Amino acid sequence: xxxxxxxxxGRRRGGTELPPGQYLTHEFPVLSAGPTPHVRTEHWEFTVxxxxxxxxxxxxxxxxxxxxxxxxxxxxxxxxxxxLQTTWKGVSxxxxxxxxxxxxxxAMAHSYGGYTTNLPLEDLLDGQSxxxxxxxxxxxxxxxxxxxxxxxxxxxxxxxxxxxxxxxLSDTEDLGFxxxxxxxxxxxxxxxxxxxxx
Amino acid sequence: MERTAIRRRLTWxxxxxxxxxxxxxxxxxxxxxxxxxxxxxxGQHLDVRLTAEDGxxxxxxxxxxxxxxxxxxxxxxxxxxxxxxxxxxxxxxxVGDPLEIRGPVGGWFVWTPEQEGPVQLIGGGSGxxxxxxxxxxxxxxxxxxxxxxxxxxxxPESVIYVSDLKELAASDDVDVRLVYTREAPxxxxxxxxxxxxLISQYAFKPEDGATTxxxxxxxxxxxxADLLVAAGHDPAKVRTERFGPTGGPR
Amino acid sequence: MSDYLDGNVAAGxxxxxxxxxxxxxxxxxxxxxxxxxFAESRVYADAPGLVxxxxxxxxxxxxxxxxxxxxxxxxxxxxxxxVPTT
Ligand SMILES: Cc1cc2nc3c(=O)[nH]c(=O)nc-3n(C[C@H](O)[C@H](O)[C@H](O)COP(=O)(O)OP(=O)(O)OC[C@H]3O[C@@H](n4cnc5c(N)ncnc54)[C@H](O)[C@@H]3O)c2cc1C
Ligand SMILES: [Zn+2]
Numbered sequence: 269x270x271x272x273x274x275x276x277x278g279r280r281r282g283g284t285e286l287p288p289g290q291y292l293t294h295e296f297p298v299l300s301a302g303p304t305p306h307v308r309t310e311h312w313e314f315t316v317x318x319x320x321x322x323x324x325x326x327x328x329x330x331x332x333x334x335x336x337x338x339x340x341x342x343x344x345x346x347x348x349x350x351x352l353q354t355t356w357k358g359v360s361x362x363x364x365x366x367x368x369x370x371x372x373x374x375a376m377a378h379s380y381g382g383y384t385t386n387l388p389l390e391d392l393l394d395g396q397s398x399x400x401x402x403x404x405x406x407x408x409x410x411x412x413x414x415x416x417x418x419x420x421x422x423x424x425x426x427x428x429x430x431x432x433x434x435x436x437l438s439d440t441e442d443l444g445f446x447x448x449x450x451x452x453x454x455x456x457x458x459x460x461x462x463x464x465x466x
Numbered sequence: 467m468e469r470t471a472i473r474r475r476l477t478w479x480x481x482x483x484x485x486x487x488x489x490x491x492x493x494x495x496x497x498x499x500x501x502x503x504x505x506x507x508x509g510q511h512l513d514v515r516l517t518a519e520d521g522x523x524x525x526x527x528x529x530x531x532x533x534x535x536x537x538x539x540x541x542x543x544x545x546x547x548x549x550x551x552x553x554x555x556x557x558x559x560x561v562g563d564p565l566e567i568r569g570p571v572g573g574w575f576v577w578t579p580e581q582e583g584p585v586q587l588i589g590g591g592s593g594x595x596x597x598x599x600x601x602x603x604x605x606x607x608x609x610x611x612x613x614x615x616x617x618x619x620x621x622p623e624s625v626i627y628v629s630d631l632k633e634l635a636a637s638d639d640v641d642v643r644l645v646y647t648r649e650a651p652x653x654x655x656x657x658x659x660x661x662x663x664l665i666s667q668y669a670f671k672p673e674d675g676a677t678t679x680x681x682x683x684x685x686x687x688x689x690x691a692d693l694l695v696a697a698g699h700d701p702a703k704v705r706t707e708r709f710g711p712t713g714g715p716r
Numbered sequence: 717m718s719d720y721l722d723g724n725v726a727a728g729x730x731x732x733x734x735x736x737x738x739x740x741x742x743x744x745x746x747x748x749x750x751x752x753x754f755a756e757s758r759v760y761a762d763a764p765g766l767v768x769x770x771x772x773x774x775x776x777x778x779x780x781x782x783x784x785x786x787x788x789x790x791x792x793x794x795x796x797x798x799v800p801t802t
Contacts, residue, residue: 270517271480271517271564272517272518272519273516273518273554273559273565273566274559274563274564275558275559276518276558277518277519278522278523278550279550297762298719299762299763299764300719300760300762300763301763301764301767302760302767302776303720304719347763347764348522382775382776446764446765446781448790449779449790450783450786450788451764463784463785464783465785475731475732475733475734475735476731476732477732511727511728512728513728527724527728568731569728569731571727571730571737571739572724572737572739572740573739573740573755574724574737574739574740574753575724684719684720705755706722707722707755708720708721708722708724708725709721
């Protein structure tokens with residue numbers, strides 16, 4: 269059955285600069301799978317746990333002490349909105365992982381509130397991902413993942429875990445919150461890898 | 467006549483718009499003809515799915531506004547500014563157009579004439595829609611169950627089902643009380659949200675054993691449900707349905 | 717922020733899978749034991765899928781994701797669903 273709703277266009281889609289099936293928005297829709305955690309920076313920490321169980325830890329002042337970058341990137345949400353040229357400030361994962369000894373291939377990002385998402389470690393390196401704590405020159409709002417979120421703009425935005433609290437590195441690929449419920453394990457928007465098997 | 471709905475898994479089916487009725491500046495009632503409609507209970511809803519030429523889809527939930535009387539059902543939609551689906555349903559869809567629906571669904575937020583005890587209905591904005599279906603079912607069954615509706619609206623022009631509510635309120639068993647939050651008609655001194663005073667004045671008392679149905683925007687439902695429980699109502703007899711706001715695809 | 721709906725909104729997607737209505741069933745949370753009608757749980761819908769959470773402890777009770785070919789249903793967060801059989 270293929271019923272078309274006469275005169276329905278939905279949100280405007282397309283444009284050459286957008287991945288397939290995406291529409292452009294100038295707003296910043298808030299998506300959440302649960303209540304928004306309010307984490308105070310005094311209590312915030314970010315940890316990296318390697319495959320051998322070794323743990324590296326940063327508190328907020330330690331994160332602030334690291335060199336930060338200004339980032340301007342397009343972002344693409346699997347619910348079909350894309351937002352162009354968003355501006356962020358944060359610390360590159362290259363910086364955070366520089367002294368971490370690991371041979372792992374995969375990372376699981378963990379968030380305050382319990383959210384998880386999985387990524388290949390190489391997608392977090394080489395200037396592709398950040399721990400972002402400012403958006404549009406303002407401290408990152410809790411609705412958008414503040415005090416700090418993962419930013420991996422080349423993948424669908426569910427990979428950019430809000431309220432990030434750590435990475436667990438491993439030799440095997442485990443699946444995160446949406447990936448265990450039918451979403452693609454990698455999530456490249458340009459290949460339209462929305463669902464498992466795409 | 468006792469009619470029972472058949473239990474089966476549901477999928478999308480196509481209804482046709484046979485009539486439309488303006489309710490207010492921003493709300494419209496759609497009359498749909500659905501072939502072999504299997505019936506519904508008052509308070510149930512449907513999912514509506516829209517498909518664009520290129521296959522893009524959006525779906526949202528809408529309560530059935532009418533009682534089960536045949537092959538037609540009514541939906542009433544309040545337009546949400548910059549919404550994706552509601553403006554289409556209120557302004558674009560026309561008589562003769564197809565509309566894909568999945569339903570009726572939901573077995574909790576329902577009222578049946580067989581149910582014991584009085585029924586208290588509390589709605590905010592478009593939250594009145596399923597409550598209107600309950601009052602319609604009440605009328606259709608010529609029920610003598612006592613029913614009260616507390617209906618919160620911003621201003622007189624936002625009231626949907628104006629004539630219908632007048633007709634329903636004419637029954638000795640039904641009581642309708644409007645609450646205006648921004649602007650009231652001449653002769654109505656009270657402007658403001660539903661509060662503990664209003665609940666104690668107009669709602670059934672906890673000892674009356676009423677089942678209460680609360681429906682509307684999420685913050686409205688939370689507030690009213692809290693007021694009811696604080697006033698001593700049994701939480702198990704307070705049924706709620708939250709309409710949002712929430713803009714996600716579903 | 718009241719950015720959630722309730723279990724009623726899951727009735728449509730669940731109706732494609734089950735002939736009985738599960739939203740009126742009694743649900744027990746695996747996290748804290750809170751037991752209530754599923755329809756009264758909180759559902760977050762502004763997300764890639766529907767996520768129902770316990771009103772007692774916020775833990776996930778149920779997730780539904782509808783893909784073009786399949787529906788994924790995760791019930792791990794529920795100890796049980798008690799469905800009236802009459
Ligand atoms: C079980 C159930 C039954 C429902 N029954 C009805 C009904 O009978 N009649 C009816 O009109 N609606 C009903 N709704 C609400 C309906 O499903 C849609 O959410 C609503 O029509 C808005 O959809 P949209 O696509 O136009 O807006 P969207 O594109 O989803 O949202 C656009 C913007 O408007 C905001 N927004 C969304 N909804 C609201 C709101 N209610 N108030 C204020 N801002 C909002 C969003 O946050 C977003 O920013 C029901 C919802 C549920 C869960
Ligand atoms: Zn719980």
